[in-house]
Amino acid sequence: MRDALLALDRNLREALAASTEGSKPVDLDEPIGRLSRMEAIQQKEMASANRATQQARLRQVAAAPPRLDDGDYGLCVACEEPIGTKRLAARPETPLCLGCQAARE
Numbered sequence: 001m002r003d004a005l006l007a008l009d010r011n012l013r014e015a016l017a018a019s020t021e022g023s024k025p026v027d028l029d030e031p032i033g034r035l036s037r038m039e040a041i042q043q044k045e046m047a048s049a050n051r052a053t054q055q056a057r058l059r060q061v062a063a064a065p066p067r068l069d070d071g072d073y074g075l076c077v078a079c080e081e082p083i084g085t086k087r088l089a090a091r092p093e094t095p096l097c098l099g100c101q102a103a104r105e
């Protein structure tokens with residue numbers, strides 16, 4: 001599980017590093033058409049939403065190893081019930097069970 005978290009941490013950092021370029025401010029002085037300017041702004045918004053998701057995941061990944069050490073890992077931080085093994089396999093960094101996650105969204 002620690003290995004999975006380390007691999008995830010590395011993947012997310014790489015994805016964030018790679019996406020830095022795409023989230024530069026849109027240069028509105030660029031002589032591009034109105035439509036492509038809107039597209040550029042939309043793309044930038046999507047890229048930064050993506051980055052925000054990745055950064056939130058990265059924070060959860062960073063918070064997981066201490067929980068492994070404490071023996072709290074795999075227990076939901078909200079209801080303290082075990083998090084399903086399928087969910088943990090898909091999202092090893094998650095601190096919440098499916099029910100609590102759904103309740104927060």
Ligand SMILES: [Zn+2]
Binds near residue numbers: 100
């Ligand atoms: Zn829960």
